[in-house]
Amino acid sequence: MPTRRTVFFVSDRTGITAEMLGASLLTQFEDFSFQRVTIPFVDSPERVGEALRQVNETAEREGKRPIVISSIVDEAMSAQIRREANALTLDFFQFFIQPLEGELGAKSSHAAGRSHGIADSHVYFARMEAINFTQAHDDGATTRDLAKAQVILVGVSRCGKTPTSLYLALQFGIRAANFPLTPDDFTDRKLPASVQPFRDKLFGLTIQPERLREIREERRPNSKYATLDNCRYEVREAEAMMTRERIPMLDTTTKSIEEIATTILHRGKLERRIF
Amino acid sequence: MPTRRTVFFVSDRTGITAEMLGASLLTQFEDFSFQRVTIPFVDSPERVGEALRQVNETAEREGKRPIVISSIVDEAMSAQIRREANALTLDFFQFFIQPLEGELGAKSSHAAGRSHGIADSHVYFARMEAINFTQAHDDGATTRDLAKAQVILVGVSRCGKTPTSLYLALQFGIRAANFPLTPDDFTDRKLPASVQPFRDKLFGLTIQPERLREIREERRPNSKYATLDNCRYEVREAEAMMTRERIPMLDTTTKSIEEIATTILHRGKLERRIF
Numbered sequence: 204m205p206t207r208r209t210v211f212f213v214s215d216r217t218g219i220t221a222e223m224l225g226a227s228l229l230t231q232f233e234d235f236s237f238q239r240v241t242i243p244f245v246d247s248p249e250r251v252g253e254a255l256r257q258v259n260e261t262a263e264r265e266g267k268r269p270i271v272i273s274s275i276v277d278e279a280m281s282a283q284i285r286r287e288a289n290a291l292t293l294d295f296f297q298f299f300i301q302p303l304e305g306e307l308g309a310k311s312s313h314a315a316g317r318s319h320g321i322a323d324s325h326v327y328f329a330r331m332e333a334i335n336f337t338q339a340h341d342d343g344a345t346t347r348d349l350a351k352a353q354v355i356l357v358g359v360s361r362c363g364k365t366p367t368s369l370y371l372a373l374q375f376g377i378r379a380a381n382f383p384l385t386p387d388d389f390t391d392r393k394l395p396a397s398v399q400p401f402r403d404k405l406f407g408l409t410i411q412p413e414r415l416r417e418i419r420e421e422r423r424p425n426s427k428y429a430t431l432d433n434c435r436y437e438v439r440e441a442e443a444m445m446t447r448e449r450i451p452m453l454d455t456t457t458k459s460i461e462e463i464a465t466t467i468l469h470r471g472k473l474e475r476r477i478f
Numbered sequence: 479m480p481t482r483r484t485v486f487f488v489s490d491r492t493g494i495t496a497e498m499l500g501a502s503l504l505t506q507f508e509d510f511s512f513q514r515v516t517i518p519f520v521d522s523p524e525r526v527g528e529a530l531r532q533v534n535e536t537a538e539r540e541g542k543r544p545i546v547i548s549s550i551v552d553e554a555m556s557a558q559i560r561r562e563a564n565a566l567t568l569d570f571f572q573f574f575i576q577p578l579e580g581e582l583g584a585k586s587s588h589a590a591g592r593s594h595g596i597a598d599s600h601v602y603f604a605r606m607e608a609i610n611f612t613q614a615h616d617d618g619a620t621t622r623d624l625a626k627a628q629v630i631l632v633g634v635s636r637c638g639k640t641p642t643s644l645y646l647a648l649q650f651g652i653r654a655a656n657f658p659l660t661p662d663d664f665t666d667r668k669l670p671a672s673v674q675p676f677r678d679k680l681f682g683l684t685i686q687p688e689r690l691r692e693i694r695e696e697r698r699p700n701s702k703y704a705t706l707d708n709c710r711y712e713v714r715e716a717e718a719m720m721t722r723e724r725i726p727m728l729d730t731t732t733k734s735i736e737e738i739a740t741t742i743l744h745r746g747k748l749e750r751r752i753f
Binding site for chain 1: 481483491492493494495498499501502503506507508509510518519545549551566568570571573574575577578581582584586587588603605606609610613616640641644645648649693696697735736737739740741744
């Protein structure tokens, strides 16, 4: 049985950064099973008190002190948590801000976390525009304004085009269209006519037929669409087409949405519009 | 003029965690203008060499050493970057892993970052299912299976429902439907019939009319839809309806998508399915 430990992500804002940081640290300890709890918006003495109560009650109940990964800009609140929590408390803010102050020769403003802020209206509109564009151009829904796409993903149904496009838009502000490759295209041995003018924007996703079968079976159980034979046929034809047309190609089988999206950004040298 | 400094995010995986960590640290230094460069997939001696070249060329060109915020699990590679980069290098992995090892009484596996991995097939399918559900239930597109929604966002057109729903699905694996409140609903002074059975799942978004006007004007310039008068009317009626119906309500005007999504999770006590 893996040892259980409770981990709290405590933040004065959303806690998303602390969660992601924690996720990458905790995967390094495979023999443990971590119970994760996020406490966001800890930005007042009352909220600090509540967070401390929750952490300390857990310590008492479990007989083992929890781990607290925190991101609190306010020095006094952060210090109080580190002092009063019956836990191993790691605050990334407190770790990093001092060396940065030294390097920049400037004091930090110590204003509560402003990442993900929308202060910059230009960035906000770019992000919204990317999301609208990507939604409108999902699964070949429209071919209007395809020239405005920064990337057009192609691949067989259920190889990961939609989630990747949405992630590119939300996380990086990229206008990402996606277009299915279907048995009709394979019979014609031609790219869909509407994407042909934009060949330099095409990026192919592929997937192992066994995995595709599993995903399609989940979606349409016992269909011809989901059979291994059909998945094999479609993947083989799609890969042949991408090779023939010299479209860059990525196998998504063992990759997360984040990894697929980052690889496309990186290989395509796409300019992201938000950070 | 703000002082310009270049910041590199160097990671053995996607670099997304390093970017987010960096973003929240850098906003603390308002008098600087940071040029940001992400170098992902630094997971081999060759890629370490390339990253070092890029960092050191920048140092030379700019006459100021860059800042490197990194996340490299492999100790030798991380040490090489800290040693050979002409930069302030902060590796969060190296900062945090040792205290964690001490606390857990276990060595970390030091396998290259596995966050965002898809090892867990159950989590993968939950995420995909949430994305499919949310896409299908955008803007009231279908009322089928609304009972399966974990949350149903309501509000006037362009108040932030779509990006928030997508973020809830992608980042947290939440099945989030959204439903517009329109002038017809205000005339009837009734919630749309299809959401009435699910009142306990409703969460209202609202927005300041001036901001709404700006967003709608960007989308449909010079339309009646975008006039300040119309925005004022719709917002007033929508807020009155939410108050009357006791639907929890959040003003999105100065909030990022991340903040809106996290607030909904937190207030709605929703169980997220991925981390």
